[in-house]
Amino acid sequence: MANKPSVIVCERRGIWAAGLRRHLPREIRVCETRLLADCRRELAGAPPSLVVVELSESNLAAALDLVADAVRRFPLARVVAVAERGWEPYEWLLREAGAIHFTTQPRKADTLARLAVRHVARVPLPRTTLVAEIWDSLPWHDTAVS
Amino acid sequence: MSRSHTTATDLARLLDDGAAPLYVLDEDRRIIYCNAACALWVGLAADELVGHQCNYHAPGAEPGPSGVAVGLCPPPAVFSGHAQMAVVSCARPDGRLVDRRGFFLPLADGQDESAPVIAILETSDCPPDAHPDERPDDARLHEQVRRFRHQTAGRFAAESLIGNNPLVARARLQIELAAGSGASVLIVGPRGSGKDHAAKAIHYCQSEPGLLVPLDCAVLETNVLRSALRTLCARSATRPPGGTVVLEDVDSMPGDAQQDMAEILRAGTLNMRVIATSAAPLSVLAAEGRFLHELVCALSTLVIELPPLAQRLDDLPLLAQAILEEINATSYRQLSGFTPQALDQLAAYSWPGNIDELAAAVRETHEKAQGCEVTAHDLPKRIHWAAADAGHPSRADDSIVLVDFLGRVEKELIARAMRRAKGNKSKAAKLLGLTRPRLYRRLVQLGLEQPDQRGAEPKN
Numbered sequence: 286m287a288n289k290p291s292v293i294v295c296e297r298r299g300i301w302a303a304g305l306r307r308h309l310p311r312e313i314r315v316c317e318t319r320l321l322a323d324c325r326r327e328l329a330g331a332p333p334s335l336v337v338v339e340l341s342e343s344n345l346a347a348a349l350d351l352v353a354d355a356v357r358r359f360p361l362a363r364v365v366a367v368a369e370r371g372w373e374p375y376e377w378l379l380r381e382a383g384a385i386h387f388t389t390q391p392r393k394a395d396t397l398a399r400l401a402v403r404h405v406a407r408v409p410l411p412r413t414t415l416v417a418e419i420w421d422s423l424p425w426h427d428t429a430v431s
Numbered sequence: 432m433s434r435s436h437t438t439a440t441d442l443a444r445l446l447d448d449g450a451a452p453l454y455v456l457d458e459d460r461r462i463i464y465c466n467a468a469c470a471l472w473v474g475l476a477a478d479e480l481v482g483h484q485c486n487y488h489a490p491g492a493e494p495g496p497s498g499v500a501v502g503l504c505p506p507p508a509v510f511s512g513h514a515q516m517a518v519v520s521c522a523r524p525d526g527r528l529v530d531r532r533g534f535f536l537p538l539a540d541g542q543d544e545s546a547p548v549i550a551i552l553e554t555s556d557c558p559p560d561a562h563p564d565e566r567p568d569d570a571r572l573h574e575q576v577r578r579f580r581h582q583t584a585g586r587f588a589a590e591s592l593i594g595n596n597p598l599v600a601r602a603r604l605q606i607e608l609a610a611g612s613g614a615s616v617l618i619v620g621p622r623g624s625g626k627d628h629a630a631k632a633i634h635y636c637q638s639e640p641g642l643l644v645p646l647d648c649a650v651l652e653t654n655v656l657r658s659a660l661r662t663l664c665a666r667s668a669t670r671p672p673g674g675t676v677v678l679e680d681v682d683s684m685p686g687d688a689q690q691d692m693a694e695i696l697r698a699g700t701l702n703m704r705v706i707a708t709s710a711a712p713l714s715v716l717a718a719e720g721r722f723l724h725e726l727v728c729a730l731s732t733l734v735i736e737l738p739p740l741a742q743r744l745d746d747l748p749l750l751a752q753a754i755l756e757e758i759n760a761t762s763y764r765q766l767s768g769f770t771p772q773a774l775d776q777l778a779a780y781s782w783p784g785n786i787d788e789l790a791a792a793v794r795e796t797h798e799k800a801q802g803c804e805v806t807a808h809d810l811p812k813r814i815h816w817a818a819a820d821a822g823h824p825s826r827a828d829d830s831i832v833l834v835d836f837l838g839r840v841e842k843e844l845i846a847r848a849m850r851r852a853k854g855n856k857s858k859a860a861k862l863l864g865l866t867r868p869r870l871y872r873r874l875v876q877l878g879l880e881q882p883d884q885r886g887a888e889p890k891n
Binding site (some may be wrong): 332346349353358359360361363377378380381382383385386396399400403404407409419420423424425427428 | 436578579580582591622623642643644645646647649650651652655666783787788790791794836840841843844847848850851862
């Protein structure tokens with residue numbers, strides 16, 4: 286299902302995504318991006334996702350925009366901001382923009398993973414019929430005939 | 432006397448003729464002089480600006496000379512006698528913030544508690560995408576906060592809670608009332624009904640909003656929540672009162688965190704306003720033993736109730752149109768509105784996710800719509816199904832004939848597997864966990880392939 290929540294990670298080196306994959310159950314898809322534009326595109330495809338965005342010297346203003354925009358445009362989405370050590374002063378600004386959590390410690394990816402699991406569990410499923418639910422549960426959506 | 436007067440007048444004329452914006456702040460951080468170039472840059476007469484105090488904080492889009500003065504405030508270190516370069520900002524009439532780099536010279540050596548300051552700005556604005564390369568520092572952070580609040584404040588006015596329904600009109604009045612007081616506020620409503628928006632509206636409608644810290648009590652674990660509360664209290668100890676903590680979905684707050692929060696509020700260690708949102712009235716939860724009575728009292732000075740969307744369907748066309756236009760504002764594709772049939776289908780849906788779900792549906796529709804108006808056909812499938820359900824006895828449509836349905840599912844899966852395998856039967860059979868001959872038989876039986884005239888497929 287295109288609207289199924291996933292964890293979308295936008296970072297430079299893949300450290301956070303790797304940490305999350307280690308701790309997340311297989312049912313929760315981790316989508317890794319390097320650019321904020323790609324991150325936005327992924328979020329538009331799965332609006333109830335948890336977004337993990339890494340703050341860096343080059344993307345500060347754009348990352349802040351993404352946090353505020355994601356929360357505003359996709360009310361079911363949640364955003365977590367991550368960064369290297371030294372960016373702690375930005376925690377409150379990012380929280381004000383809409384980030385629900387801020388961390389600078391990749392080794393605490395388990396905390397992030399549990400947060401993601403709780404988020405995914407809370408995403409309401411759209412009200413639908415039994416027939417539609419069965420149909421939606423079939424695999425290989427990209428080659429659907431009906 | 433006359434000679435010194437003449438010198439001062441000459442100096443003032445000289446400064447007034449200068450191309451660089453220049454202003455002077457006294458030891459109380461009040462603007463006591465601003466030259467013509469400075470007045471031109473900020474778009475005010477010099478007389479309007481003189482007398483206003485420059486405090487180093489980041490308000491919302493504060494209008495008028497006091498808001499301009501805030502933007503001109505240099506970093507606090509300057510008043511302690513440390514000359515430095517810094518960036519100040521000013522809002523243009525179109526609401527855009529522009530920056531200018533300036534040199535700030537204190538007129539004392541730092542021995543005094545506060546020194547008068549002369550500020551000389553560059554003659555042109557910083558480029559809009561200029562980002563200094565250095566690691567975060569206070570000045571850069573301050574500028575980010577100011578810029579963010581300037582952009583955000585306008586979105587959360589009380590009027591942004593759209594609707595003519597009496598319950599919503601009442602909530603709007605309560606928000607304005609809450610913004611004018613410092614009382615704790617509890618906002619009760621089902622998920623997606625706009626509780627977080629209402630909390631932000633209260634915060635940003637205050638005259639000095641300060642920091643906003645939302646804490647999602649439903650998603651954050653107990654230890655993360657407690658850690659955030661401890662950090663906030665530690666921060667409060669070194670700062671003047673101000674700002675707002677929003678406890679989102681406080682009804683999901685774990686017991687340990689409830690104890691911590693009650694203790695914090697009792698001890699007064701958090702000098703920020705507290706707004707809480709909840710899906711259920713906290714008094715009911717307390718009566719069931721699921722919430723601390725003490726915390727209910729502390730959080731519920733003013734209670735604002737937001738109705739579910741299903742109870743205010745009269746507002747649905749207005750809300751849908753407002754959401755559509757908000758999407759138009761940031762999209763190349765422009766849609767004018769909804770056809771009456773589309774609105775009828777929207778009204779037939781039960782909206783368990785309330786306004787948030789409506790916003791998601793309108794966004795999905797905006798991307799799919801073919802014409803310049805949203806038709807019933809453009810709406811998401813689940814809205815169609817709901818409209819179809821509404822026209823039939825309850826759940827009658829949900830019954831199936833098992834054999835037929837399984838046949839349809841099998842046919843669909845085989846067709847998908849064949850497409851996925853690009854027509855290669857061996858690969859498709861592997862995907863489906865079948866032997867190749869069996870797949871071939873089913874393809875023929877289900878009418879997906881004509882039988883081989885030569886009977887070439889092996890029997891199995």
